[in-house]
Amino acid sequence: TDYTGVAVEIDKEGIASVTFNRPEKRNAMNPTLHYEIEEIMMHLETDAVAKAIVLPAPEMLGAGMDLKEYFRETDND
Numbered sequence: 265t266d267y268t269g270v271a272v273e274i275d276k277e278g279i280a281s282v283t284f285n286r287p288e289k290r291n292a293m294n295p296t297l298h299y300e301i302e303e304i305m306m307h308l309e310t311d312a313v314a315k316a317i318v319l320p321a322p323e324m325l326g327a328g329m330d331l332k333e334y335f336r337e338t339d340n341d
Contacts, residue, residue, distance in 0.1 A: 267285075267300045267304070268285075268296060268300070269284065269285055269286050269294070269296050269297035269300050270282060270283065270284060270285055270297065270300045270301060270304060271283045271285045272304055272308075274311075274313055274314055277315070278313055278314055278315030278316065279314075279315065279316050279318055280308050280311070280314040280316065280317045280318065281318050281319075281320055282301070282304055282305075282308070282317060282318070282319050283319070283320055284297065286330075289330050289333075292328060292329060292330035293328065293329045293330060294329070294330040294333045295333075305317070
């Protein structure tokens, strides 16, 4: 699966790295990122290759939520 806000890599030892990948928004949380993280974690939880999940600290760590995008994407919900 291709993700827009998250990068996922599993190394040869089974370590799954899940990294936020929204540098243009300083990795602020938005609905897409939220859903992608949830989907990835559910998949990795039962993945036969992944033995551990690591959330490495990104170079830019967002302070919170991308409010402008969040409210635009959830107008009809």
